[in-house]
Amino acid sequence: MIDxxxxxxxxxxxxxxxxxxxxxxxSSPMCGDIANVRRMExxxxxxVVLQSLFEEEIEIESxxxxxxxTQGSELSPEALTHFPELTRSFSGPDAYLEHIRxxxxxxxxxxxxxxxxxxxxxxxxxxxxxxQAGADALELNIYYIPVDPQITSAQVEQTYVDLVQAVKAExxxxxxxxxxPYFSSMSNMAARLDAAGADGLVLFNRFYQPDYDLESLDxxxxxxxxxxxxxxxxxxxxxxxxxxxxxxxxxxxxxxTAADVVKAMMAGARVAMMTSALLKRGxxxxxxxxxxxxxxxxxxxxxxxxQMQGSMSRxxxxxxxxxxxxxxxxxxxSYSMR
Numbered sequence: 171m172i173d174x175x176x177x178x179x180x181x182x183x184x185x186x187x188x189x190x191x192x193x194x195x196x197s198s199p200m201c202g203d204i205a206n207v208r209r210m211e212x213x214x215x216x217x218v219v220l221q222s223l224f225e226e227e228i229e230i231e232s233x234x235x236x237x238x239x240t241q242g243s244e245l246s247p248e249a250l251t252h253f254p255e256l257t258r259s260f261s262g263p264d265a266y267l268e269h270i271r272x273x274x275x276x277x278x279x280x281x282x283x284x285x286x287x288x289x290x291x292x293x294x295x296x297x298x299x300x301x302q303a304g305a306d307a308l309e310l311n312i313y314y315i316p317v318d319p320q321i322t323s324a325q326v327e328q329t330y331v332d333l334v335q336a337v338k339a340e341x342x343x344x345x346x347x348x349x350x351p352y353f354s355s356m357s358n359m360a361a362r363l364d365a366a367g368a369d370g371l372v373l374f375n376r377f378y379q380p381d382y383d384l385e386s387l388d389x390x391x392x393x394x395x396x397x398x399x400x401x402x403x404x405x406x407x408x409x410x411x412x413x414x415x416x417x418x419x420x421x422x423x424x425x426x427t428a429a430d431v432v433k434a435m436m437a438g439a440r441v442a443m444m445t446s447a448l449l450k451r452g453x454x455x456x457x458x459x460x461x462x463x464x465x466x467x468x469x470x471x472x473x474x475x476x477q478m479q480g481s482m483s484r485x486x487x488x489x490x491x492x493x494x495x496x497x498x499x500x501x502x503x504s505y506s507m508r
């Protein structure tokens with residue numbers, strides 16, 4: 171029996187790092203445990219993105235968030251309920267930096283640190299300290315939902331650009347930007363971030379939306395794990411952006427099967443990131459995915475991941491209007507009622 175791992179090259183490059191395959195464990199609380207990080211490497215993960223250090227954690231260290239909550243509660247009774255659980259569980263920036271050091275000592279695969287926030291502030295210092303702690307790259311997980319009607323879309327977009335420029339000025343390691351899909355012109359936003367120096371774009375962040383508890387009349391957290399259907403939005407934009415920006419493209423959200431990984435590569439992604447699949451099936455599922463990926467490639471006569479990357483991007487397919495409005499009527503008319 172032919173050993174496919176010796177005849178098929180699964181390697182890829184992401185953020186200047188050579189990875190043994192495109193399977194990356196995305197940022198999640200699972201990555202906060204060194205034992206899990208080791209298991210991810212053993213199961214075949216090519217890199218791991220550590221859980222995010224949140225801007226609120228850094229503010230807590232300087233007592234800024236407590237003051238914000240106190241002031242906010244005087245204006246709105248609901249304001250105080252937004253953060254209390256978070257403020258009790260943070261371990262702090264220093265512990266996060268130590269976690270980077272321990273992770274680097276524990277595994278040989280690249281370790282990518284993650285910052286979650288929206289403002290430049292004091293946490294630029296921590297971007298530099300993450301580099302000093304040994305992180306191979308940095309992912310800016312920009313989780314921002316503008317609710318102030320006085321803030322314009324132009325201001326929101328400029329915040330992203332300014333943030334990337336500021337972080338790039340502080341560190342020498344590669345910087346990826348994890349985005350949400352809610353921009354009026356995603357292509358323009360991607361181009362601006364690319365010009366600002368982003369080494370990678372991670373598409374897309376999942377915005378966790380609260381639900382209502384009708385008995386207690388309270389707003390409660392609501393976490394629903396992803397499924398493969400969520401892949402479609404990511405495939406669309408990666409296929410559109412492939413070849414138009416220098417930044418590497420990473421797909422995250424909806425990666426659950428080897429077929430999902432293949433689609434991500436064909437759209438133009440360098441890596442396929444996942445968390446929900448590992449929560450559902452266990453960390454060892456990475457090994458299953460790698461094996462199934464090799465089998466699929468062997469059956470379809472692909473010699474390498476690089477051979478398929480971007481092969482079904484917007485610029486490569488015979489009908490690029492499939493990614494545009496011209497396909498809208500066709501999709502609607504293709505559905506037949508039962």
